[in-house]
Amino acid sequence: MYSGTPNEKPWTVPALADAKCGGRKLVMLTCYDASFARTMDAAGIDLVLIGDSLGMVVQGHDSTLPVTTSDIAYHTACVARGLDKALLIADLPFQADATPERALDASTALLQAGAAMVKLEGAGHKLEVIRFLVEREIPVCAHLGLTPQSVLRLGGYKVQGRDEAAAARLREDAKAVQDAGATLLVLECVPTPVAAAITKDLTIPTIGIGAGPQCDGQVLVLHDLLGVNSGHRRPRFVKDFLGEGGSVLGAFQAYATAVREGSFPDAEHSYA
Numbered sequence: 001m002y003s004g005t006p007n008e009k010p011w012t013v014p015a016l017a018d019a020k021c022g023g024r025k026l027v028m029l030t031c032y033d034a035s036f037a038r039t040m041d042a043a044g045i046d047l048v049l050i051g052d053s054l055g056m057v058v059q060g061h062d063s064t065l066p067v068t069t070s071d072i073a074y075h076t077a078c079v080a081r082g083l084d085k086a087l088l089i090a091d092l093p094f095q096a097d098a099t100p101e102r103a104l105d106a107s108t109a110l111l112q113a114g115a116a117m118v119k120l121e122g123a124g125h126k127l128e129v130i131r132f133l134v135e136r137e138i139p140v141c142a143h144l145g146l147t148p149q150s151v152l153r154l155g156g157y158k159v160q161g162r163d164e165a166a167a168a169r170l171r172e173d174a175k176a177v178q179d180a181g182a183t184l185l186v187l188e189c190v191p192t193p194v195a196a197a198i199t200k201d202l203t204i205p206t207i208g209i210g211a212g213p214q215c216d217g218q219v220l221v222l223h224d225l226l227g228v229n230s231g232h233r234r235p236r237f238v239k240d241f242l243g244e245g246g247s248v249l250g251a252f253q254a255y256a257t258a259v260r261e262g263s264f265p266d267a268e269h270s271y272a
């Protein structure tokens with residue numbers, strides 16, 4: 001299904017909603033610099049995320065908590081210079097979304113650095129934050145399931161929504177972030193059937209990472225896709241595409257093709 005050519009037109013926020021209806025899988029990768037961004041654009045990657053995972057894969061911390069808004073803004077500006085077509089999404093780092101006002105200031109900085117959308121973790125009191133940003137013309141991607149900024153409370157990076165009650169809460173939260181105005185939803189480390197049910201429940205696209213093949217799109221961390229050791233045990237959902245791709249560009253193309261064909265993630269890279 002991969003055409004070998006980049007996206008013809010630049011992605012826009014409203015075009016994402018059509019992707020859900022059109023059944024076209026969305027392909028997303030994290031990125032931290034202009035050169036990889038250029039290569040992702042050439043490979044036809046749809047969405048590029050400046051993830052706070054940069055605290056781990058770039059800065060060498062063992063969580064995402066030390067990352068600041070100015071760190072994300074710096075990498076957002078670098079990546080933006082490399083992109084023509086892909087839609088750029090930037091993570092709001094730990095506590096930059098603690099209050100609506102703080103989230104507005106941080107999001108303004110990230111949009112001024114070149115992002116088209118910000119991503120924030122959680123529901124609960126974050127619903128008010130999502131509404132506040134969306135009312136002020138800031139597109140928002142929500143993020144539920146394993147939310148790495150909750151690592152201290154969770155006690156580690158574990159699959160979420162395993163039992164029936166937790167799955168039901170996750171489905172409620174997913175509807176709530178959509179109702180609050182989110183345009184996209186990232187689902188991280190969620191059992192395949194739960195992510196499939198949420199994807200059916202919602203009108204906005206879901207993007208999975210360790211959430212099975214039935215999401216509307218997939219995301220991976222750049223370093224994981226290239227098999228670069230980021231100092232941690234490899235999560236189950238990680239697949240190294242460099243071997244089959246033969247080059248960095250080839251790896252991005254192989255990943256995009258696998259997502260669009262529905263061959264990635266398979267059961268081996270998902271949680272049952």
Ligand SMILES: Nc1nc(=O)c2c([nH]1)NC[C@@H]1CN(c3ccc(C(=O)N[C@@H](CCC(=O)O)C(=O)O)cc3)CN21
Pocket residue numbers: 052053056057064146148157158159189221223224230233234235236237
């Ligand atoms: N390189 C990298 N890749 C990522 O996907 C990633 C980061 N860093 N940093 C931020 C978070 C942390 N993430 C993680 C880290 C570890 C697991 C992990 O090892 N999960 C267990 C789940 C075990 C269980 O509950 O059953 C696994 O075995 O996959 C998952 C997500 C995802 N994000």
Ligand SMILES: CC(C)C(=O)C(=O)O
Pocket residue numbers: 030049050051052053054091186188209219220221
């Ligand atoms: C793994 C993705 C979804 C993320 O939030 C990040 O890279 O920070």
Ligand SMILES: [Mg+2]
Pocket residue numbers: 051052053064091148
């Ligand atoms: Mg993140």
